[in-house]
Amino acid sequence: MGGMRVRGWRSTMWMKRAILLICLLCIGIFPVTSFAQTSGPVYIVQPGDTLYLIAQRFGTSVEELASINGIMDPSVIVPGSELVIPGFEGVSGVLDFHELEFGESISSLSLQLGVPPDSLIKLNRILHPGRLYIGQAVIVTSVSDEVSSPTLKVLLVEEGENKLTFAARNSVNPWDVNSLMDRLNRAWIVRNERIVVSGEETLLHGLPLPIKSVDVEPERVIQGQTLEVIITLQESVDISARMGDRQLAFHTLYENQLVSLQGVFALVHPGMYDLVIEVLDAQREESKFSHTQPIRVVDGEYYYDPVLYVPDETVDSEMIKLEDEVIYSIVNQITDERYWQGIFQFPTSYTDSFPSYFGSRRNYNNQGYNWYHTGLDLYGGVGTPIFAPASGRVVYTGFLDARGNVTYIDHGWGVFTGYLHQSAIEVTIGDWVKTGQQIGLVGATGRVTGPHLHWEIWVGGIPVDPLEWTSEEFP
Ligand SMILES: [Zn+2]
Numbered sequence: 262m263g264g265m266r267v268r269g270w271r272s273t274m275w276m277k278r279a280i281l282l283i284c285l286l287c288i289g290i291f292p293v294t295s296f297a298q299t300s301g302p303v304y305i306v307q308p309g310d311t312l313y314l315i316a317q318r319f320g321t322s323v324e325e326l327a328s329i330n331g332i333m334d335p336s337v338i339v340p341g342s343e344l345v346i347p348g349f350e351g352v353s354g355v356l357d358f359h360e361l362e363f364g365e366s367i368s369s370l371s372l373q374l375g376v377p378p379d380s381l382i383k384l385n386r387i388l389h390p391g392r393l394y395i396g397q398a399v400i401v402t403s404v405s406d407e408v409s410s411p412t413l414k415v416l417l418v419e420e421g422e423n424k425l426t427f428a429a430r431n432s433v434n435p436w437d438v439n440s441l442m443d444r445l446n447r448a449w450i451v452r453n454e455r456i457v458v459s460g461e462e463t464l465l466h467g468l469p470l471p472i473k474s475v476d477v478e479p480e481r482v483i484q485g486q487t488l489e490v491i492i493t494l495q496e497s498v499d500i501s502a503r504m505g506d507r508q509l510a511f512h513t514l515y516e517n518q519l520v521s522l523q524g525v526f527a528l529v530h531p532g533m534y535d536l537v538i539e540v541l542d543a544q545r546e547e548s549k550f551s552h553t554q555p556i557r558v559v560d561g562e563y564y565y566d567p568v569l570y571v572p573d574e575t576v577d578s579e580m581i582k583l584e585d586e587v588i589y590s591i592v593n594q595i596t597d598e599r600y601w602q603g604i605f606q607f608p609t610s611y612t613d614s615f616p617s618y619f620g621s622r623r624n625y626n627n628q629g630y631n632w633y634h635t636g637l638d639l640y641g642g643v644g645t646p647i648f649a650p651a652s653g654r655v656v657y658t659g660f661l662d663a664r665g666n667v668t669y670i671d672h673g674w675g676v677f678t679g680y681l682h683q684s685a686i687e688v689t690i691g692d693w694v695k696t697g698q699q700i701g702l703v704g705a706t707g708r709v710t711g712p713h714l715h716w717e718i719w720v721g722g723i724p725v726d727p728l729e730w731t732s733e734e735f736p
Pocket residue numbers: 617634636637638714715716
């Protein structure tokens with residue numbers, strides 16, 4: 262909402278300036294072309310671009326861009342038109358953006374584009390070339406269509422190899438290896454080091470085979486949402502991965518394609534978190550290769566509920582801790598099989614508005630905003646039917662003091678759903694349920710102020726926003 266306000270303010274400012282310009286034009290003092298700068302690199306406006314967005318990405322201002330390019334109305338830019346970008350002295354040609362994928366680095370981009378690494382570093386004013394994050398928009402000078410960019414081959418140095426034996430094993434020119442080492446100011450190669458050479462196999466990143474690609478979705482993950490990592494391999498190998506301090510569990514999506522789904526804690530601090538992917542040896546003891554790249558976790562901008570006053574024992578007691586332990590032990594199990602397909606259905610028929618959303622920050626008894634709402638609340642009087650949102654197996658039913666009558670369903674691959682405060686539970690542990698099957702009735706059991714369904718989705722042991730799963734298909 263803040264951004265909208267800024268944009269509105271800018272456009273009125275610009276209207277004033279545009280009026281001023283038109284007045285000056287009337288008396289013929291400044292022809293409009295005199296504002297246009299002719300030298301410097303250009304950017305070709307893409308559909309959906311705004312001047313504000315372009316200015317932000319190139320580290321300049323709307324005012325400067327408009328003045329250099331003689332734009333009178335900054336709210337109107339035409340896709341396909343060329344904009345001169347200020348601030349890149351000595352650079353010519355067409356500038357573009359490349360969103361960094363896991364495994365890409367300045368050196369792999371440099372080979373791919375045929376642009377020296379130093380130029381890319383300068384172009385992007387990069388201070389730490391080793392800490393480029395997933396989804397980072399790297400400014401590149403685009404290669405013309407006729408020139409085919411070289412393909413990359415990433416080779417891994419094995420134990421006991423030197424430059425010569427390494428070159429021989431991989432059938433590459435030893436002089437290429439030599440010149441690469443020269444650039445690194447080093448005469449030797451080390452075990453598990455990645456050597457990027459031009460090859461016939463097309464790889465778009467700097468990871469060694471057998472990793473063909475690593476897709477991370479989304480590139481910037483929001484607090485309380487689901488991170489999806491898909492690894493495509495050339496051959497079957499053991500993979501170990503973690504995000505921050507959380508170990509990721511992988512499941513087979515297709516042959517030689519692995520997927521991991523992991524919830525990101527709603528109260529985690531926004532910032533950079535390392536995604537580490539390792540290829541393990543056959544004994545799963547030693548890492549043959551490891552790559553670390555930061556991923557951005559951004560603020561979910563969740564609401565802050567007013568301070569809630571409840572009996573002390575309902576927020577901080579041994580009973581509550583024991584109850585939480587019961588739930589954690591259920592949702593931290595991982596079934597290496599998937600039972601669901603497609604997007605999740607809503608568990609009641611009230612799907613337009615909700616009494617309380619996932620993620621809202623909560624402060625009990627004025628102890629600070631240390632809690633948050635772990636599910637989505639749905640309307641429904643006592644006796645409103647509850648339906649399974651997806652196929653799965655019932656793994657827990659029972660009465661808990663705070664949660665009331667609860668049911669938990671395992672949907673496989675570490676995905677669970679929970680139904681709290683029910684008036685009746687209509688399934689038993691071990692039951693298989695199908696999408697849309699009635700599993701219970703809405704109620705007001707446990708510590709509640711009135712009847713409603715509190716619905717939770719847990720992914721990899723962390724609650725996520727159910728509205729994400731009712732609108733998007735995983736994987
Ligand atoms: Zn709730």
